[in-house]
Amino acid sequence: MRLAETVTFGGSGLDRAAHLRGDKTEMARRLATGRVLPLWRGKPLLADAGTLGWLEAGHPALAHGRAPVFLGCDAGQDCFAQDISDWTPEAGAEAVEHGFFDASEQRHPALPATWVFAELRGVMAALTPRAAELAATARAILHWHRSHGFCATCGAASDMAMAGWQRSCPACGAQHFPRTDPVVIMLVTHGNRVLLGRSGGWPEGMYSCLAGFVEPGETIEAAVRREVLEEAGVRIGPVRYLASQPWPFPASLMIGCAAEALSTDITLDPAELEDALWLGREEVLQSFNGEHPQIRPARKGSIAHFLLWNWLADRLD
Known part of the structure; x- marks a missing residue:
């Protein structure tokens, strides 16, 4: 797929400068002159909805931070991320990491009032490709340290x-x-229709492409066929790779595939999905335009949204 790397979190070409990671002296020097992106419980700091909030090392807002992680070099600037989850905001902490989406924002007293810690999924589509890759990398690596001590x-x-x-x-x-956990996500089509499903707990009316984790000893193609059959009872024929997306919620690599359905009867597994249905192109377009009476599209910035939009535009080549 020629447009594969235009997916959110992909294709910015960040120089991760991995050869520098083992040099503690060099890392200390670069940290002193570089910039640091703080994250609080997985939420990056934002100067506004489309701009990450970078700080100098030693800034008071980093006082509760753990050891910084080197992200790489961006246009001559050394970039680091730091987990400051030990800081306790005055309000808004109780909602974090609960439910489908945490819309709360946290403000640090040592920062401008307009700077906030906010859920990455809510702003990812507004970030530049480079900022999105830096934020995704920071969220994923810091979560790994928090959960693998x-x-x-x-x-x-x-x-x-x-x-x-x-x-x-x-x-x-x-x-x-x-x-990083590999996850297949499938654009399952049969003629001019696409198979979509929804999980319990999602916002009302939201449907997306079916997805599931790749199991040990399993190919991508086999995982696509198994997951669709398990979740919706639909048998799959040809499978081809389209695009991938790092998905740091918390640590997945979404592997987008096109899959041709051999059957259309749906036998739902209620333990996996709340509902599944076939939609024609016109209905999918209606949902994207906010005009469908029942169906809401996948979140903008997600690979599901990316695949469906390019399917509508006939740009899956």
Whole structure:
């Protein structure tokens, strides 16, 4: 797919400068002259809806921060991310990471009143490709450190290493690296119709492409066929890759595929989906335009939205 890398979080070409990660002296020097993006419980700091809020190292807002992680180099600037989740805002903390989407915003007293910590999914489509990649990388790697503080081999507390791209166990010497979970997401079509589903807990009327995790020992194509059959009872024939999207909620790589359905009868697995249906192009276009009486589209910025929009525009080549 020629437009594959125009998906949100993809294609900015960030120089991650991995060769510098093992040089602690160089990292310290670059941190002193670089910039830091703070995240609070997975929410990046925003100077406005389309601009990340970068700070200098040592800024008072970073006082509760953990060790910074090196993200890479952007136009000559060294970029770092820092988790300040130990800071407790005066209000708004209780809503974080609960429900489908956290619309609350948090403000730090050491920052301008217009600067906020906000849910990345709510602003991702407004960010530039480079800002989106930096924010997604920061969210994913900092979440990994928050959830993998102990050695999976012996259980001892592990230490951050390689500028944040590794954790090392001082007890047994094991080395641990950030994980990314592969997820297939399918644009399933039959003629001029597309198969969409919805999970319980989603906003009313929202439908999206079917998706599921790739299992050990499974190819992408096999995962597509298995997931669609399990969730909707629809058998799949040819499968082809379209595009991928890093999805740091918390640590997935969405692998977008086109899949041709061999059957259209839906047998729903209620443990997986609340509903599934076939929609024609006109109905999908209506939902995108906010004109469908029942169906709402996938969130703008998601790969599901990207695939469906390009399917409508006949740009899946």
